[in-house]
Amino acid sequence: MSKKAKTAIQPTRSEDFPNWYQKVIVASDLAENSKTRGCMIIKPYGYAIWENIQQIFDKRIKAHGVENAYFPLLIPLKFIASEAEHIDGFAKECAVVTHHKLEMDENRQLVPAGKLEEPYVIRPTSETVIGDAMSRWINSYRDLPMKINQWCNVMRWEMRTRLFLRTSEFLWQEGHNAFASPEESDTDARLMVDEYAKFAENVLAIPVITGEKTANERFPGAESTYTIEAVMQDGKALQAGTSHNLGTNFSKSANIVFQDKTGKEQFAHTTSWGISTRLIGGLIMVHSDDDGLQLPPAIAPYQVVIIPVVKNPEQADAINEYVQNICEGLIAQDIRVHVNKKDDSVGNKIWDSIKKGVPLRVEIGAKEMESGTLTHVRRDIGRDSKTNSSVEEFVSTASDILASIQTSLFERAKAIVADNLSDVADLDALQQLYKDDYQGLVRIPTSFIEDDQYKQLAKEFSLSERCLPFADNGSMVVIGRAY
Amino acid sequence: MSKKAKTAIQPTRSEDFPNWYQKVIVASDLAENSKTRGCMIIKPYGYAIWENIQQIFDKRIKAHGVENAYFPLLIPLKFIASEAEHIDGFAKECAVVTHHKLEMDENRQLVPAGKLEEPYVIRPTSETVIGDAMSRWINSYRDLPMKINQWCNVMRWEMRTRLFLRTSEFLWQEGHNAFASPEESDTDARLMVDEYAKFAENVLAIPVITGEKTANERFPGAESTYTIEAVMQDGKALQAGTSHNLGTNFSKSANIVFQDKTGKEQFAHTTSWGISTRLIGGLIMVHSDDDGLQLPPAIAPYQVVIIPVVKNPEQADAINEYVQNICEGLIAQDIRVHVNKKDDSVGNKIWDSIKKGVPLRVEIGAKEMESGTLTHVRRDIGRDSKTNSSVEEFVSTASDILASIQTSLFERAKAIVADNLSDVADLDALQQLYKDDYQGLVRIPTSFIEDDQYKQLAKEFSLSERCLPFADNGSMVVIGRAY
Structure with a gap:
């Protein structure tokens, strides 16, 4: 292999995409596996991306009248048992709390003690517990619509896990809305998937196929499930956010009843909708390259990194002051900037910023300082974009x-x-x-998925129905491999 | 009882303080008990207070170089077992996960299945798991200081619970910092308790006694525990935030070792520090009165509530437009304003705003609209502060x-x-x-707490040592009853 072809991430995408994915995460310091089976530690740089996702998306949902709240982590087993359809879905694999203390046994080993009369399940999702609350909070049509969201951790006992994409514990937002009519709940479920699509495209720079899930792929108990499907560099799909119109299926089991304007009792029509830390996996697989992560500026923890190049220690103070002034100019425009002052070589700092996918890198040494300039390089273009420009010009054009x-x-x-x-x-x-x-996805007329030949091919090539794109009004279905 | 004495909250503070506390929470719609034993549902209005606490305090800690991250909810039992001192403290009463799925038994009952080889404990705090991560992340003096925080849920199986003050699950931030020297870790632990004090006083309007815990009251395993103690209206103390200098006690059990500048291996010196949803309990017990909650403007979800008074439906549009203009003027100054447009009587809306403790109430009807004025009332003063002023004057003086x-x-x-x-x-x-x-607290010379008579009195009157105030340099100790 020639020296030129050497990349920061080994293997490359084309050599081994799943392994490349793991290596990008390590090189960019986003997350790591923990000693708790199937659970990850989200490291500061990865968590900063999640904080940006939360802040930006939270504003959007609040503009729709959604209010945040917090519900218990532990769900009484009887709640789960009442959701028969739920159980047939994903809820069987879950962490069960059976004891409420630890004791030393006769061998001085810590063992569970204080057996609970009724076990609890760590929430895999909170439809049951939020439904139960809504059954108390909703009495009249005046209480509707009610729009409740929580940002929290959830847990599903996964056998095969992969950082961000599938972990036993993950972070998400789960929205739960209730309405007086079926039209409103369907409109809302579509509105929220549309918000997901806008967020994915405008903020994460991830184009998505927005559409409805086929009956096979619907959330258990939902009347319709809407989804955004993103396409990774290896051609596979990633379900990046879903929104469910649950009709009265959940309000019936939770008894969410309201008195309508005529005084008649009716079941509410509910929706639920969620995005999770999985989006960070999507960001990696869509944008990164063989040198590591690439982050869209809208979501990057640091949009600009400044690397001071101090060859003569006597110039350190002057360079730092020069750098600080540039920082102020960027911060005044709400540009997120980080000065790498670590005790490390310039070369390492440059590679660190490349592997971490910082959108714009600035290098400043004595030469730049003396000429009132700086050198900047775009991560998406690389060395070909290396430009020396005056500080004034850079600060005024950085955004x-x-x-x-x-x-x-x-x-x-x-x-x-x-x-x-x-x-x-x-x-x-x-x-x-x-x-x-x-390796990619196909779009075919929807009628084919009823065909036996389709079922056989789907099995043979590990294909699943991703969605019926809204753009095709249900006439076409997108099929392929998925994460 | 005369009509004048009738208050929105019954009983009053002087009649029954603990019961009054619960009633204020119900009347202000902050939180409620859930069907999960000892756990609360934090309702939107209560959660909005927590969001403000998070946002304001998060900025302060980031200014000190603290980075947020996320660690697993479940802690392997062996981690707990390695912390002998830990165990003797609070960690015995905790939720234990022993199974990873549910199955239907022969009676069609859901039962725990898939017994785990090693049980997990839901984190009561994360010293062990974060210490384990730090033992991998810290290698050289160059990696120090390391300052990691997480905002998360934690769980301690409490027998007697009270909303916000003591619940089995609660929300908090837990900071975990590591340093190269004992001086740095002690300075940091003091810095963080000082941040808590500033936050309590400047944002929550809660004056605190800042000081060090006595050996009796120290966090298990800590060299010193610093605390802020607030004083409730019933005279009891509330421990509102603590910061621990853990010395090398935790780094030794987690093996957090670094190579110093001379190449020698040394144990890191660590701190941990936390505040929780308990602060909301403190806000209630310090500021509220017999008509309900009172919130300091710096933390209130809405600083101003506007109640449109529409007697003639034909004027509704005009009044709403008039109200909207006033809103814009307030929003432009970052004042949080809420217009109560609910289908409810003006009287109910006024009482709702009083019970929810909105700092400033504005009433606007046809009369006000026609004269270009509005009527405003301060929650802390009540009807005596009722003022009619021009819109211009109000908007320019609202802050x-x-x-x-x-x-x-x-x-x-x-x-x-x-x-x-x-x-x-x-x-x-x-x-x-x-x-x-x-019913209040006392301050006495510190030497007295070694006395047998003190121990007997402490027992008789349920007194505990709250802290050695910094202001007295350790010569005095504050003693009293506490939540």
């Missing part, structure tokens, strides 16, 4: 450069979708495509 | 009025401390005071 990086990442991501979404006319064509080792 | 309310609540709270903190010269004087049904 434009960041906007240009945001657009460039989104355009690249759109090209990934275009390269990995093929229209096929029938199942024979689909079969031929995957036989030829096609 | 001053809010600042004045903030100050007034703080001054009142300082008077509570003054009324409930008595200096006593010796133990006989202390005994006489509590025999005379004194």
